Amino acid sequence: MSQLQSLRGMVDLLPEALQRWQAVEAMAREHFQRSGFGEIRTPLLETTDLFGRGIGEGTDVVGKEMYSFQDRGDRSCTLRPEGTASVVRAALQHGLLSQGAQKLWYAGPMFRYERPQAGRQRQFxxxxxxxxxxERARSDVEVIALAWDLLASLGVGGLQLELNSLGTAEDRHDYRNALVAWLEQRSEALDPDSQARLSTNPLRILDSKNKDTQALLEDAPTLADALADASRERFEEVQRGLTTLGIPFRLNPRLVRGLDYYSHTAFEITSDQLGAQATVCGGGRYDGLISQLGGPQTPAIGWALGMERLLLVLEAAAQADPNGPAARLAVIPIPDAYLVNRGERAETVGLSLARSLRQQGLTVELDGSGSAFGKQFKRADRSCARWALVLGDEEVERGEVRLKPLQQQGEEVTVALSGIAAIVETLRTY
RNA sequence: GCGGGCGUCGCCAAGUGGUUAAGGCAGCGGCUUGUGGCGCCGCUAUUCGGGGGUUCGAAUCCCCUCGCUCGCCCCA
Incomplete structure (x- = not known):
């Protein structure tokens, strides 16, 4: 292909698609505002070191999925693969934590060098x-409810909340040793990927999709059993909180999550509409991350939802229910008026008329073609505008403009060009 | 990184070795030189993702390459 095209896995968003995007973003913004979260925007580019220290050197994201390069000053830079590390870095850099707890939200592109497939892109x-x-278990509940309610208000159905507790670092450390010891006895029965993870990231073996490995794991020691009493009680408190709010969930002991920084509560919201990449929203508690990045020991929790995946689910929901909330997100705004104009003077006046009406808050489509009136009306019709404004040299001569209703029966009316207020009035009464 | 499927006009799509690459939608123009929604007519791919090869002859066969797509891995 000699034609210029975007890089693999990098997708253009065209106006039609952005209609729904913006509706989702607006809804999210509203939910965040109501819950007292403030927006933060951090650079797309960070030092490579931030992600290595934050996400974990042993993870796939850091090990093989980062877009990294040396800049002209020979610094190793990386396009952010996720948002949490950057937000924590920014909070530390600006001393935000010394002002107390911070409730922050963000939206933007992330980059991971992976093979694209359904619901997965390199820039997403x-x-x-x-x-x-x-700190408290109730904040876990509140944050999960925020995600759940946002998705619900968008009209997404058929979602499943999966929940697990990873305990504290000590819990996991003890459990990791027990699990590794148990698995090493049986390592020849493991699939090759899992064998490799025995030394790099043994907990991820629990999440293996290999059937034989899963069968083997039936009898393996479980993380739930390894949790200390305090961790267990905390997890139960989170569950009680969700139940009180009427948010259904399913315990999933295999839910481990790929990034090192998680602790205690881990959750995912999945959809059956997405094929292999079913997770729409994932998150959890990361009590160790902030101190790991050089800040004060500070507990924290967060989640991220994938826009592209959410949009896929919304499209499916809109298909299933053309009158439902998901479908209404994609409504294309129709112009109040389509300005048909032809002739040298008419086109000059037309431009300024369109401008005046727009300044009054109306949506006006100005035909710029200069083609025959019939053609312009044809386009006016296609635009679904409620009114056609007709402006030819004859009208300009008389200082008038004609208003013709397009969607209903009705008489064409003639209004003085000087009476913008009267024109606006008429266009709005329809 | 590894597998499977696919690649004909902006979109959908027929064509699977023989002189002109269907059709539909959209776009543009005309019937209608100032009034839409219907209809009719015309125009819009020297070319079949790109390169090489086989052949008298290829969109159709072979090789390479690029891209898309689904899955694995992993994750949003």
């Missing part, structure tokens, strides 16, 4: 929240 977009300094 996340909307996320980070609550730094959130």
């Amino acid at each position: 977009h996340q909307i996320g929240v980070e609550w730094l300094g959130a």
